[in-house]
Amino acid sequence: MLLKDEVAIITGAARGIGRSIAEKFASQGANLAIIDVNLEAAEQTAGELARQYGVKTMAARTDVSNAEDVDAMVKKVLDTFGRIDILVNNAGVTRDNLMLRMKDEEWDLVININLKGVFVCTRSVVRHMAKARKGNIINIASVVGQMGNAGQANYTASKGGVIALTKTTAREFAGRNVRVNAVAPGFINTAMTEVLSEQVKTEMLRQVPLDRMGEPEDIANGCLFLASGMSAYITGHVLAINGGMLMQ
Amino acid sequence: MSEAEVFEKVKEIIIDHLGVDEADVKMEASLVDDLKADSLDTVEMIMSLEEEFQIDIEDSEAESLKTVGDAVRFIAERSGK
Numbered sequence: 001m002l003l004k005d006e007v008a009i010i011t012g013a014a015r016g017i018g019r020s021i022a023e024k025f026a027s028q029g030a031n032l033a034i035i036d037v038n039l040e041a042a043e044q045t046a047g048e049l050a051r052q053y054g055v056k057t058m059a060a061r062t063d064v065s066n067a068e069d070v071d072a073m074v075k076k077v078l079d080t081f082g083r084i085d086i087l088v089n090n091a092g093v094t095r096d097n098l099m100l101r102m103k104d105e106e107w108d109l110v111i112n113i114n115l116k117g118v119f120v121c122t123r124s125v126v127r128h129m130a131k132a133r134k135g136n137i138i139n140i141a142s143v144v145g146q147m148g149n150a151g152q153a154n155y156t157a158s159k160g161g162v163i164a165l166t167k168t169t170a171r172e173f174a175g176r177n178v179r180v181n182a183v184a185p186g187f188i189n190t191a192m193t194e195v196l197s198e199q200v201k202t203e204m205l206r207q208v209p210l211d212r213m214g215e216p217e218d219i220a221n222g223c224l225f226l227a228s229g230m231s232a233y234i235t236g237h238v239l240a241i242n243g244g245m246l247m248q
Numbered sequence: 249m250s251e252a253e254v255f256e257k258v259k260e261i262i263i264d265h266l267g268v269d270e271a272d273v274k275m276e277a278s279l280v281d282d283l284k285a286d287s288l289d290t291v292e293m294i295m296s297l298e299e300e301f302q303i304d305i306e307d308s309e310a311e312s313l314k315t316v317g318d319a320v321r322f323i324a325e326r327s328g329k
Binding site: 127130131172173175176 | 292
């Protein structure tokens with residue numbers, strides 16, 4: 001087991017990619033804090049993973065963009081588990097619109113949760129990691145944060161910001177043995193992409209050399225690699241998991 | 249709290265953060281030059297001092313704390329109020 005007895009906080013972990021990451025980590029022996037805005041769903045996921053994998057889990061409702069909320073959550077995790085080894089900043093939302101139609105509220109909401117949320121959660125957790133001289137942070141970015149996407153000014157800007165924030169955090173805390181990396185998923189089969197029309201999906205798949213949508217587990221596998229000692233010499237990296245959609 | 253009492257607690261925090269010998273933590277020791285604190289160490293120590301003594305230390309004030317003695321005198325005065 002690659003993460004035996006380590007403690008991981010995963011935001012947006014009740015469903016989708018976050019849940020898949022949580023399940024992968026649980027399968028490798030990690031104890032989990034399942035964080036989500038939907039407490040009921042978080043508790044359900046926490047309960048299921050605890051039963052299935054025999055690890056300790058807890059659930060909390062947290063608005064990742066609210067510092068008070070986040071600090072209280074981190075305290076609860078420390079009170080419960082006594083340590084934090086891994087933080088996965090996965091919580092994210094979309095409010096797509098062409099720029100000329102995009103409202104300030106749509107911009108602000110997405111930037112607040114996707115970008116400020118990563119900053120707030122990182123600031124709260126990294127303090128304890130720096131003190132422990134050990135830690136691992138994984139930020140979920142997106143391929144569109146690297147290449148842009150019409151109709152997603154807010155989302156692409158937030159994810160591009162997450163990539164830059166990943167590199168800065170990696171530089172600030174490298175001396176404290178805290179590694180910080182990002183994963184940039186491509187076109188993944190989740191609730192976020194489910195709502196797209198068949199026409200849009202066909203159009204997007206045409207850009208993917210491996211000719212299929214990614215599955216949440218494809219992302220979880222990358223996260224496991226970055227969370228484990230297998231990637232001990234990797235920090236500040238953006239791991240592209242996109243079926244070849246963008247090659248850099 | 250007297251300066252001597254503050255010094256003992258500050259010394260503990262410095263040793264905890266920097267892993268230096270107790271004997272090197274003197275009032276006149278410079279945090280950066282003598283005790284080899286980097287910028288992140290300094291921020292972490294300030295946060296620990298704020299917690300320990302239940303005070304707020306502004307960034308501008310933190311910058312003026314160059315030696316162990318600067319910190320001790322600052323805290324003794326601030327927490328005495």
